Each structure stands twice: as structure tokens, then as C-alpha cells.
Amino acid sequence: MSTDKTTLLELREFCVSYGEVEAVHRVQLTVREGEIVTVIGPNGAGKTTLLSAAMGLLPSRGELLLDGERIARPSVEKMVAHGVALVPEKRELFGEMSVGDNLLLGGFSRWRRGQRDQKARMQEVFELFPRLHERRAQMAGTLSGGERQMLAIGRALMARPRLLMLDEPSLGLAPLIVREVLRIVASLRELGVSVLLVEQNARAALQVADRAYVLEMGAVALTGEARELLNDRRIIDTYLGLGTKKAA
Ligand SMILES: Nc1ncnc2c1ncn2[C@@H]1O[C@H](COP(=O)(O)OP(=O)(O)O)[C@@H](O)[C@H]1O
Numbered sequence: 001m002s003t004d005k006t007t008l009l010e011l012r013e014f015c016v017s018y019g020e021v022e023a024v025h026r027v028q029l030t031v032r033e034g035e036i037v038t039v040i041g042p043n044g045a046g047k048t049t050l051l052s053a054a055m056g057l058l059p060s061r062g063e064l065l066l067d068g069e070r071i072a073r074p075s076v077e078k079m080v081a082h083g084v085a086l087v088p089e090k091r092e093l094f095g096e097m098s099v100g101d102n103l104l105l106g107g108f109s110r111w112r113r114g115q116r117d118q119k120a121r122m123q124e125v126f127e128l129f130p131r132l133h134e135r136r137a138q139m140a141g142t143l144s145g146g147e148r149q150m151l152a153i154g155r156a157l158m159a160r161p162r163l164l165m166l167d168e169p170s171l172g173l174a175p176l177i178v179r180e181v182l183r184i185v186a187s188l189r190e191l192g193v194s195v196l197l198v199e200q201n202a203r204a205a206l207q208v209a210d211r212a213y214v215l216e217m218g219a220v221a222l223t224g225e226a227r228e229l230l231n232d233r234r235i236i237d238t239y240l241g242l243g244t245k246k247a248a
């Protein structure tokens with residue numbers, strides 16, 4: 001596993017513990033520029049823990065590298081400064097604020113750095129999510145689940161990340177909306193945004209990703225091209241529910 005120029009994020013022997021209990025165990029993972037990488041696995045596998053620690057929200061052991069450079073003690077500030085953004089499992093929108101104001105807040109750290117391109121960024125987000133444009137004056141708290149997810153992603157994009165990390169964007173959404181949201185996630189590649197997508201919905205995730213890691217009990221059980229994993233017997237039987245259902 002060599003680190004070439006195009007490797008954006010790399011985790012080496014990455015471990016995360018809650019007290020005595022290790023929830024993420026020696027994970028090796030890379031995201032290259034322009035890639036959509038997914039981490040799939042059952043509930044409790046450690047997906048949220050992995051993503052939170054990779055964003056610097058939880059302490060970790062092992063190594064985290066960005067652009068081949070080791071980040072000592074990853075913190076949210078360092079990750080943001082390197083162009084990483086996270087859309088957490090709880091979307092953390094401001095329900096009493098309009099869609100437009102929620103988006104503007106997502107661009108605040110850029111604004112503070114003197115980069116006054118929020119209008120153009122917002123235009124980009126509206127092109128990706130025309131529904132947000134229609135609802136730009138509506139209170140975020142009154143949006144549907146799918147629209148809320150779009151707003152959470154749009155808000156993260158306002159910071160112009162190079163790597164967008166998404167924690168279960170399909171959670172609680174109807175299948176058609178899941179497809180719509182993930183189709184837009186896949187299109188981020190054209191905007192030069194790489195994606196690390198954590199999903200319990202293995203089928204939806206494997207359909208949009210380039211590569212995948214299967215996380216089981218905190219460790220990588222399997223990794224490969226997403227297309228190949230979609231046809232892997234072990235994945236089909238365990239995660240895709242295509243196995244022959246025996247009549248009870
Ligand atoms: N704050 C916490 N304190 C202690 N244990 C936790 C905490 N959060 C998660 N865990 C445990 O870590 C494991 C992984 O959880 P999580 O990362 O949320 O999994 P996933 O996102 O894949 O469902 C689970 O066994 C869970 O109970």
C-alpha cells in the first residue's frame with residue numbers, strides 16, 4: 001500500500017476505543033482523489049465511530065494521513081483546514097432557520113478566512129439540489145427527510161471540501177429518495193469532491209461507489225471494487241438479501 005500523490009486520505013492501523021472497549025480495530029483505508037469509497041456493515045459495526053474519529057471528533061490510535069502527510073492528533077479544525085467535511089448521522093440543521101441561512105452558515109468558515117464566494121457556492125448547491133432552491137426561504141425544520149438530507153449535504157458543500165464524509169445519508173429515507181440523494185452524491189466527482197460514504201444500505205452504496213470496505217465488529221472483513229462486491233457471494237448472502245428465502 002504505497003501513498004502516491006493522488007491519495008487524499010489514508011488510515012493506517014487506525015483504532016478507536018470507548019474506554020476499555022475497542023470499537024474500531026486496525027483499519028487500513030484509503031480514499032484517492034476523485035473516488036467514491038463506501039464503508040458498509042451492519043448496525044454496531046463501528047461505522048460512525050470510524051468516521052467520527054477520522055474527522056477528529058474522537059481520539060484514535062494509528063495513523064491518519066492527508067495528501068500523504070501524517071496528521072498528528074487529528075482535530076476537526078485540522079481536518080477542516082485540509083478540506084474535509086462531515087455530514088453526521090444526526091444532520092444537525094438549524095430547524096428555526098431558513099434553508100438559505102443554513103447554507104450560509106455552512107460557508108461561514110470560508111467567509112471568515114476572507115473568501116467571499118458564498119453566492120457562487122450557494123448557486124452550485126442549488127444546481128445540484130433544485131429542490132433546495134425552491135425551498136430556500138422555508139424553515140429547515142419543516143422539510144421532508146430527503147430534503148433535510150439534501151440540505152445537510154449542501155451545507156457541507158458550502159465549505160468547498162475536497163473530501164466529503166457522509167454518515168448513512170439513506171437513513172430513514174424512502175427507496176426512491178435514497179436513489180436520488182445517492183445519485184447526486186455520485187455526481188460530486190465532477191465537482192472535484194471525493195466521497196467517503198458510510199452506509200448500512202449496502203446495495204445502494206455499492207451501486208454508486210468505486211470501492212468498498214466491509215466493516216464487521218470494528219475490523220475490515222473484506223475490501224474490493226464495489227462492482228465486484230455486488231456480485232460476491234458472501235456480500236449477497238449477508239448484506240444484499242438476495243439469498244434464496246426458504247419458506248418457513
Ligand atoms: N459513545 C459511546 N460509548 C461507548 N460505546 C459506544 C459509543 N458509541 C458507540 N459505541 C459502541 O461502539 C460500537 C460501534 O458503534 P457505531 O460506531 O455507532 O456503529 P455503526 O455506526 O456501525 O452502527 C457499538 O458496539 C456501540 O455500542
Ligand SMILES: [Mg+2]
Nearest residue numbers: 047048089168
Ligand atoms: Mg452509525
